[in-house]
Amino acid sequence: MNAYNNCGLSRRELLCRSGMGFASLALADLMHGEAVADSVANPLLPKPPQFPAKAKRVIHLFMNGGPSHVDTFDPKPELQKRSGQPLDGGNLKTERPTGALMGSPFKFQRYGESGIEVSELFKETAKSIDDIAVIRSMHANVPNHEPSLMLMNTGESRLIRPSVGSWMTYGLGTENQNLPAFVSMCPGGYPIKGAQNWQSGFLPGIYQGTYVDSNNTRIEKLIENINNFRVSRDDQRQQLDLLNQLNGIHRSTRTSEPKLESRIQSFELAYRMQSDAAEAFDINREPQHILDMYGKGVHARQTLIARRLVERGVRYVQLWHGAGQPWDNHDDLEARHRDLAGQCDQAIGALLRDLKQRDMLKDTLVIWGGEFGRTPVVEMPKEGTNQGKMNGRDHNHHGFTVWMAGGGVKGGYVHGSTDEFGFKAVENRVHVHDLHATMLHLLGFDHKKLTYRYAGRDFRLTDVHGRVVDELIA
Numbered sequence: 001m002n003a004y005n006n007c008g009l010s011r012r013e014l015l016c017r018s019g020m021g022f023a024s025l026a027l028a029d030l031m032h033g034e035a036v037a038d039s040v041a042n043p044l045l046p047k048p049p050q051f052p053a054k055a056k057r058v059i060h061l062f063m064n065g066g067p068s069h070v071d072t073f074d075p076k077p078e079l080q081k082r083s084g085q086p087l088d089g090g091n092l093k094t095e096r097p098t099g100a101l102m103g104s105p106f107k108f109q110r111y112g113e114s115g116i117e118v119s120e121l122f123k124e125t126a127k128s129i130d131d132i133a134v135i136r137s138m139h140a141n142v143p144n145h146e147p148s149l150m151l152m153n154t155g156e157s158r159l160i161r162p163s164v165g166s167w168m169t170y171g172l173g174t175e176n177q178n179l180p181a182f183v184s185m186c187p188g189g190y191p192i193k194g195a196q197n198w199q200s201g202f203l204p205g206i207y208q209g210t211y212v213d214s215n216n217t218r219i220e221k222l223i224e225n226i227n228n229f230r231v232s233r234d235d236q237r238q239q240l241d242l243l244n245q246l247n248g249i250h251r252s253t254r255t256s257e258p259k260l261e262s263r264i265q266s267f268e269l270a271y272r273m274q275s276d277a278a279e280a281f282d283i284n285r286e287p288q289h290i291l292d293m294y295g296k297g298v299h300a301r302q303t304l305i306a307r308r309l310v311e312r313g314v315r316y317v318q319l320w321h322g323a324g325q326p327w328d329n330h331d332d333l334e335a336r337h338r339d340l341a342g343q344c345d346q347a348i349g350a351l352l353r354d355l356k357q358r359d360m361l362k363d364t365l366v367i368w369g370g371e372f373g374r375t376p377v378v379e380m381p382k383e384g385t386n387q388g389k390m391n392g393r394d395h396n397h398h399g400f401t402v403w404m405a406g407g408g409v410k411g412g413y414v415h416g417s418t419d420e421f422g423f424k425a426v427e428n429r430v431h432v433h434d435l436h437a438t439m440l441h442l443l444g445f446d447h448k449k450l451t452y453r454y455a456g457r458d459f460r461l462t463d464v465h466g467r468v469v470d471e472l473i474a
Contacts, residue, residue, distance in 0.1 A: 054442045067327045072122060096395075101421060116129045132404070132412070135416060137415065137430050182207065182316045192325050195209075329392050404472065409473065
C-alpha cells in the first residue's frame with residue numbers, strides 16, 4: 001500500500017497539502033531572510049539567548065584598584081589573633097615587599113537569616129545579604145592592575161579582546177533602540193587602561209560601551225552633543241538620510257568596511273538618543289523618597305541612573321568608583337577604605353532593595369568586586385609608593401572576593417574560601433574565566449558556543465578556559 005494511503009489521504013489531498021508545505025517553507029525562508037537583513041541593518045535588535053535565561057541585564061559595580069576582601073566580605077578571626085606575627089612559611093609573591101600579618105581594623109557582624117558576616121564598611125549592602133552569593137575563593141593570574149583589569153573585563157590579560165558587555169550585547173542585542181546597549185560610567189575621568197575596559201575588540205564597533213562621566217549633572221555634559229540647538233529634528237533626519245545614502249554608495253563598492261558600518265549605526269543611535277537619553281539620565285524625575293534612599297553624591301546619582309537605564313532596556317551598565325584606581329590603598333588603608341565604602345554603600349544597598357521592590361532583581365544580575373584583592377600582610381615601606389608608612393596592603397591575585405545578587409543567583413550563600421589568613425583561595429576555587437562562564441550561563445548562553453569568527457578562528461569570552469559554577473545558581 002502506498003504511504004499516502006497509510007495516512008488516510010487521497011492522492012489529491014496529499015498533493016494539495018504538499019503544495020502548502022512547500023509554500024510554508026518558502027515563507028519561512030523569506031521571513032528568515034528578512035530577519036537576517038534586519039539584524040544586519042541593526043545588530044542591536046533584541047535576540048533570543050541560546051536557552052531560557054535567568055538574567056536579562058547586568059549592573060557591574062566595579063571597585064577599581066582592588067578592595068581588601070579581609071576588610072569587607074571575608075572575615076578572618078585567625079588573622080586578628082596573629083596580627084603582627086610573621087606568616088608561617090613566608091609570604092606569597094605579590095607586586096611589592098610585604099611583612100607581618102595585619103589584622104583588620106573593621107568589625108564584622110552577621111546579617112540576615114543566612115547569618116553571613118559582613119564588615120561594618122558595607123552595613124547597608126549587608127541588609128540584602130540573603131539575596132547575595134559571596135564568592136570568597138576568586139583568583140586571577142598576576143598582581144598587576146593593567147592585566148588584571150583586562151582579564152576581569154575582557155577575559156584576556158594581554159591582547160585586545162571584546163569586553164564582557166560587548167559580548168553580552170552581541171549575543172542579546174538590546175530592548176531599547178533609543179539608548180546605548182552598554183553604558184560605562186566613571187566619575188571624574190577614565191580608570192586605568194581607559195576605554196580598553198569597555199572595548200568591542202574585533203566585534204563590530206556598535207557593541208562597544210558608551211562612556212559617561214557621571215560627575216556631570218547636566219544632560220548636555222553627561223552626554224556630549226546630545227542636543228542640537230541650531231538644527232531641527234526634521235532637518236537632522238533629512239541630513240542623516242542623505243549621509244546614509246552617500247555612505248551606502250561608498251559601502252557598496254567595498255567588500256567589507258566594519259568601521260564604516262559602525263559609524264553609520266552610531267549616527268543613527270545618536271539621533272534616536274535625543275528622544276530618550278535626557279529622560280533616562282534625569283534622576284530629578286524620581287520621587288523624593290527614592291532620592292533619599294540612595295543618598296547624596298556622585299555614587300548615589302550614578303547608581304540610581306543605572307537602575308533607570310536597565311529599567312528602560314539597557315543590557316549592561318558598569319559603574320566604576322572613580323578615575324584611576326581609588327581602592328588601591330597601599331597605605332592608610334583604614335581611613336581610605338572607610339571613606340570609599342562610605343561613598344557607595346548606601347547607594348548599593350538602595351539599588352538592591354529598589355530592584356527587588358520593583359520585581360526586577362530576579363532577572364537583573366548585580367556584580368560587585370574589583371580586579372583583585374589585597375594581602376592579609378602589611379606592605380613594607382617603599383620610597384615613592386606608600387610614603388614610608390606600614391598601614392596598607394599590597395595587591396593580591398591569589399585570593400579575593402566578588403559577590404553576585406539577583407539574576408538567578410543563590411542568595412544568602414557563601415561559595416568557597418581562602419586560607420585561614422585570607423592570602424590564597426583554597427576551597428572551591430573560582431577563576432575569573434569561571435565567573436564569566438557563570439555570568440553567560442545566567443544570561444542564557446553556553447560560554448563555549450557564544451563565539452565570533454575572527455582571523456580564521458572562533459573566539460569566545462572565556463578563550464579555552466572556564467566552567468559554570470553550578471553551586472551559585474538558584
